[in-house]
């Protein structure tokens with residue numbers, strides 16, 4: 165594990181964003197949405213490799229947070245909920261950022277992020293912007309339900325996934341026969357009309373969140389808050405984020421959201437600095453209390469062991485899937501100098517998350533047929549890529565660049581000796597393995613993917 169110093173910043177901070185963006189576009193991880201129309205600001209599409217990376221991250225989260233625990237259940241709520249939801253949650257009233265416009269260049273900025281505004285290109289004799297006073301701008305995206313577009317048909321695309329967990333709390337608890345403390349987890353899209361989407365996928369207008377709302381007795385809130393900070397830090401360590409690139413930052417009281425009693429961010433060291441990738445919040449009983457009031461339905465629980473009716477306190481963990489994918493790419497990206505002065509780009513992704521687990525490479529197209537047999541056997545258990553074009557060195561580089569942990573090469577000796585070469589991504593070490601043992605050799609080192 166590396167300890168980073170001021171002289172040697174973490175690799176993720178040394179990486180240039182343009183290299184990540186260019187790799188993502190070139191290899192089809194992530195690129196602008198609606199590219200053929202010039203793109204749409206704040207929206208991104210994930211290509212064949214990006215969707216695998218994202219899927220693997222979501223599966224790992226679901227495994228660790230939901231399936232591995234007897235005290236957490238999952239759900240999948242709708243993106244558009246009843247508009248009253250957002251009045252009760254406080255989003256209609258409070259979910260806004262301060263916005264200013266420059267009268268000269270007409271650009272729009274977040275008033276709390278003016279350090280990044282730069283000089284104004286439209287003013288002569290001054291490089292400063294000519295800002296309007298700050299106005300409050302609600303970040304929820306609106307739409308209309310049904311045929312008429314009037315005030316009565318306004319609805320919102322959810323700005324966070326968790327509200328469905330609160331509105332469905334009573335039913336989910338009853339059907340799952342859970343007792344407090346227990347949690348409800350969900351992964352899904354959220355939408356925010358960000359004033360200034362930027363830093364690639366870091367701040368987008370459409371993104372995915374993986375959220376857990378863990379309901380506890382008020383007397384146990386501090387213990388569970390600490391528990392979830394530890395659990396979530398452990399998860400990020402599993403992603404390969406060591407002390408040099410991941411830190412826990414407790415919020416100062418004046419930073420707390422209107423509903424929160426305590427909060428800590430898990431921050432990652434991006435090329436553009438330390439930034440939040442996950443928030444862990446003690447939301448108190450705010451959400452259940454407000455939904456009880458607004459809906460007229462009692463959302464309190466009766467605890468027969470305590471002989472007490474109470475509104476549970478919620479400890480929330482909310483991680484951005486897109487931000488974490490970006491952190492994974494920044495952390496994994498590495499350009500290495502090889503003997504002879506050549507360089508190779510490697511994505512040192514954890515094997516559990518790599519989009520492709522193993523590549524099958526016949527040394528020559530003439531060897532395609534026997535190599536195809538290995539390919540189809542491996543496809544039953546792993547995510548496999550097939551590549552028969554170009555010289556073998558170039559093919560290895562192509563796999564290194566997308567983070568494929570192992571390459572299986574079928575060469576001219578393979579038919580004779582019944583063995584293939586397995587090459588490992590990080591060390592580039594090669595091993596001859598009997599063909600019938602390849603699947604189990606890999607299974608010892610890779611999780612099978614359903």
Ligand code: ATP
Pocket residue numbers: 324356358365366367368369370371372373440441442443482483484485486487488
């Ligand atoms: P920020 O201060 O960066 O706007 P936030 O504190 O509003 O973030 P939360 O409401 O706590 O974020 O959301 C939880 C997680 O959702 C964040 O840690 C982040 O990973 C993700 N997230 C929030 N807004 C965006 C966005 N615009 N684009 C991508 N991911 C986001």
